[in-house]
Amino acid sequence: MSDTHVVHTSEGDQELAPRDRSSERELLLETGAVLRMSEADAAKAIAEAAGTDEETFLLNMGPQHPSTHGVLRLMLELQGETVLRTKPIIGYLHTGMEKTGEDLNYLQGPTNTTRMDYASPFFNELVFCLAAEALLEVEIPPRATWIRMLMCELNRMASHLLFLATNGMDLGAVSMMLYGWRERDLVLQFFEKVTGLRMNHEYIRPGGVAVDLPDGWQDDVLFILDALPERLEEYDQLMTGQPIWRDRTQGVGAITPEEAVALSATGPVLRSTGLAWDLRRELPYLAYDEVEFDVVVGTYGDVFDRYAIRLNEVRESMRIVRQCVEKMPPGDYRVQDKKVTPPPRARIDESMEALIHHFKIFTEGFRVPEGEIYVAVESPRGELGCYLVSDGSAKPYRMHIRGPSFYNMQSMPHMLHGGFIADAVAVISSIDPIMGEVDR
């Protein structure tokens, strides 16, 4: 009897029974966030519950759904409109890319990895090439490094503009969708001019980049940099200050820094909680220690913070791109090591050696010394890593890509717990998952 304790609330003092009087199921409903039930059991539970007056019910959201950002299926345990526990079910886009990677040589490898995170393809190519080059122990010329950095930061801008577009539309600001695509198209047109493709470029290759930047590229980039700031101000006005937007995003899907680190979340999800962890600043790669930029950090770990971080990261990326335009060094765009880089096509007519190298590189591929390595870059979604095991042959023995969205998805049940289904749309959108790298 004396186990009860009194809580002072705004409606007067309330007496609470001791916690051990709650059944295990009630405790789970109150505190549990992750639903761990196999799909077969869940299907049975859904079928049995139909027509009964159960307190909670299971609902499938997806895999075909306008707001689940690709083929993501969420099994939600709902009590009314409140989400209790969630199970994200993935694998609908699994195409065995890691197995395919074991069958392609290192020159073909980027064509495979680039399609994993298809919204930021340069990063996938970059991480694979950095891993291969680290095992090869070749030094990349400075111009190639700066070109890679330029393309990656432009890609970050394009990916975050895609986020702004889809996030806006998911939360009701439908015109944001078109504005985001319009800006993203400027960047994609520049990519087409340089690499020949708007997406999935296979531009970053082991040894450097495929071709040099075309003449007049500075003007094209500066055109983008001049057009964007004003448009970003417009989006700030359209969304950030708007009361409906704030109501739908502030305080929704909050996560603490300890939870984020424990759940291996990286990128804007981790930075929204207040931890200023950005691989470009903390463990720099390429030439990020030679450019000035700020790391954008949130405070509350909610949807609004993640939106604001990505909006401001576009501005920071513009700063980096401007510095790339100013500081681009002259020189080679790929390493001159004949065993790694194919010779220029014109040389094949003149030199036997060039012909043989060309033949060997494009049929067998170049061999990479035996070893294993893990390399990571900061993609728009978080830490994108590549664990590469080589057996001395021309094809990777094992290629594993650590896709940041795969890990960020683990925080999703914890963000959704206790919210409404409508908040689920906001939360999924704020994590910005790309199912290609979740499923590979």
Add this chain to the structure above:
Amino acid sequence: MADTETDEVVEEEPVAPAERHGVPVAASRGVAVLFPPIEDYLRVVEALRDEGFAMCVDVTAVDYLTHPGRSLPEGVPAERYEVVVNLLSLEGRERVRVRVQVPEADPTVPSLFALHPGTETPEREVFDMFGIVFDGHPDLTRILMPEDWEGHPLRKDFAIGRIPVQFKATGGTGK
């Protein structure tokens, strides 16, 4: 002991392999790699977490069935599978790797879920792709493949799969 007449290599005392937290450690391109046996796996990861490696960045596995020969430090017996864990220290800005040898006969490894809840989905992926069982995992079911799939795709003896193609000139199926 040193041979000063010629340039031959000096015969040194045998050097014990380096150790960290009681298990062999090697350096792989600037990153320390620890090789605990399965019995010491949890203890080593916990010791690393206490040292500051708070985030488990990646859990994956490799099937060394058709590998010609990998370099392992002395005293580490080579098994068919290896579970590879990459850890990150945010304050120390440092990475460390843990590689556990997993025998083919009994591919069971303790789960890291209690130490790092963020290993829930990657361990499911390793189970799905390689068939390595994680003791203590709360929900060890397939994640990428359908739940009723048989076989473990990333094993080296699981064929990559081809669609048979009929070529007009030759007739019959392609490779």
